[in-house]
Amino acid sequence: MKVFLFLVMLIVLTHSFTQPEESKRSHEDQSKSKSSRSSSSSHSSYHKTGEHTSRARSTHGGKHTHKRKHTTTEESTSKGASKYEEKYKRRRTDSSDEEPSTSKGISHQKTSESVPHQIPFPPFKYLLPTTITALENHQKCKKYVNRQRTLEFMLFVQYWPGEHCANDYCTIPKTKDRAKEKFFLHGYWPEIVVNQNMFCCVNQFTFDDVEKRLLDDKKLMRKIHKNWISVSKCKVAMHQFDKHGTCALSTYRGRDGPFDYMKTAIRLYKNMNIWKFLQRSELKVETNKLYDIEEIRSVVRKAYGGKPAFMCRNGNSVYEVRVCYDPSSDRFNPKPIRCPLKIEKVEKKFCDKKVMFKTFPGYLLDPKIAPRNDCLY
Incomplete structure (x- = not known):
């Protein structure tokens, strides 16, 4: 009988000492999971909010019709960064096309496409001063x-x-x-x-x-x-x-x-x-x-x-x-x-x-x- 009581008390004591460790570990895991999700959402929202919002507005008047796919923090960050880089490159390309033909490449292109052609004897008032x-x-x-x-x-x-x-x-x-x-x-x-x-x-x-x-x-x-x-x-x-x-x-x-x-x-x-x-x-x-x-x-x-x-x-x-x-x-x-x-x-x-x-x-x-x-x- 004494032995039985001794075993019961030993089990109770052991359980009381191990539970806080597991609880603490569980709590830490939960906090890490929350921080990971918040970080993921922040990165994802930073890089994808503009694109996602514009797509949603253009298709259904601003209402979302699909569920957002779950992504990890690394995937979200890499995808957002790559799209940002693509938009940045695309913007630079567009702007370079709009610049005056000062660069060699653009200058050759414009010269080949639109060679100046003087009409047969333009009235003298249309002649450029530099050609006279x-x-x-x-x-x-x-x-x-x-x-x-x-x-x-x-x-x-x-x-x-x-x-x-x-x-x-x-x-x-x-x-x-x-x-x-x-x-x-x-x-x-x-x-x-x-x-x-x-x-x-x-x-x-x-x-x-x-x-x-x-x-x-x-x-x-x-x-x-x-x-x-x-x-x-x-x-x-x-x-x-x-x-x-x-x-x-x-x-x-x-x-x-x-x-x-x-x-x-x-x-x-x-x-x-x-x-x-x-x-x-x-x-x-x-x-x-x-x-x-x-x-x-x-x-x-x-x-x-x-x-x-x-x-x-x-x-x-x-x-x-x-x-x-x-x-x-x-x-x-x-x-x-x-x-x-x-x-x-x-x-x-x-x-x-x-x-x-x-x-x-x-x-x-x-x-x-x-x-x-x-x-x-």
């Missing part, structure tokens, strides 16, 4: 000389752009759509037979007064824009009058003398396209091909009716075609004559027996790429 060349004006005469002799003949001069533009970058006025493959009008020069040149003669006009009246004459300005263009310096028509036309006012008299002089030069230029005439002649003239200068002279003489002369550069490259006229009988329709000896001497000094015409600058023929200048005329 600013040219200086031709210089005015520094002084005017009182010539004792009056003109005896006129020298009509055209120049070949193939040679001119080979040494000087050429442009066309911004108001002109394109150039044509032909000789360009240089000038109409008063001359005397003796070995002297006439230029910058004393006259009753001023440069500014003549130019003002010229700009007011819309019809004449249209003719100048079309036939007497500036390619290297501006105001070529007024420059030619100022330097040469002032010495022709004994023939082109009166208040309208300056404009009669300009109109006559343009009329002579329009009467004959000498380049086309050479191409259609028996010589079938081509660029960069040598011809006997006398054969070229014969063709030009047929075109104008008078024996012409030439001016060359480097001996064999034709720069100018010169035709002499006598304006004494009809100043508006002068008669072609053989050029005097002094003009022929200049040709022999600068031209060889074999001559050619350099290639016409092709960039002046294409309205899409022809360089423009800011010349008013």
Whole structure:
């Protein structure tokens, strides 16, 4: 009996000492489980709340229609972080597409997809200032000389752009759509037979007064824009009058003398396209091909009716075609004559027996790429 009681008491005592340990351990396990769940929910909510909420709102007006899948703390954290990284990368990619094309990759892509295309001859007001060349004006005469002799003949001069533009970058006025493959009008020069040149003669006009009246004459300005263009310096028509036309006012008299002089030069230029005439002649003239200068002279003489002369550069490259006229009988329709000896001497000094015409600058023929200048005329 005593032994039995002793065993009962021993069991009771043993149980009383072990229960707190297990209870304590159970309590700790429960607290760890709670903290794990709270940590999991906090991480999950931090990374997934925005996405989950937007998905729920877009599908069912903000009401959840599915049970949230249980995830452990590590799974929740890794999934949230990966989605956050994906959204961040996606946002960076989107923003990089919206940036200006400063990076090399984007720049090449835009260049290949949308190459700038200039419409055929846009009106000059649409041309960008950076695409227009600013040219200086031709210089005015520094002084005017009182010539004792009056003109005896006129020298009509055209120049070949193939040679001119080979040494000087050429442009066309911004108001002109394109150039044509032909000789360009240089000038109409008063001359005397003796070995002297006439230029910058004393006259009753001023440069500014003549130019003002010229700009007011819309019809004449249209003719100048079309036939007497500036390619290297501006105001070529007024420059030619100022330097040469002032010495022709004994023939082109009166208040309208300056404009009669300009109109006559343009009329002579329009009467004959000498380049086309050479191409259609028996010589079938081509660029960069040598011809006997006398054969070229014969063709030009047929075109104008008078024996012409030439001016060359480097001996064999034709720069100018010169035709002499006598304006004494009809100043508006002068008669072609053989050029005097002094003009022929200049040709022999600068031209060889074999001559050619350099290639016409092709960039002046294409309205899409022809360089423009800011010349008013």
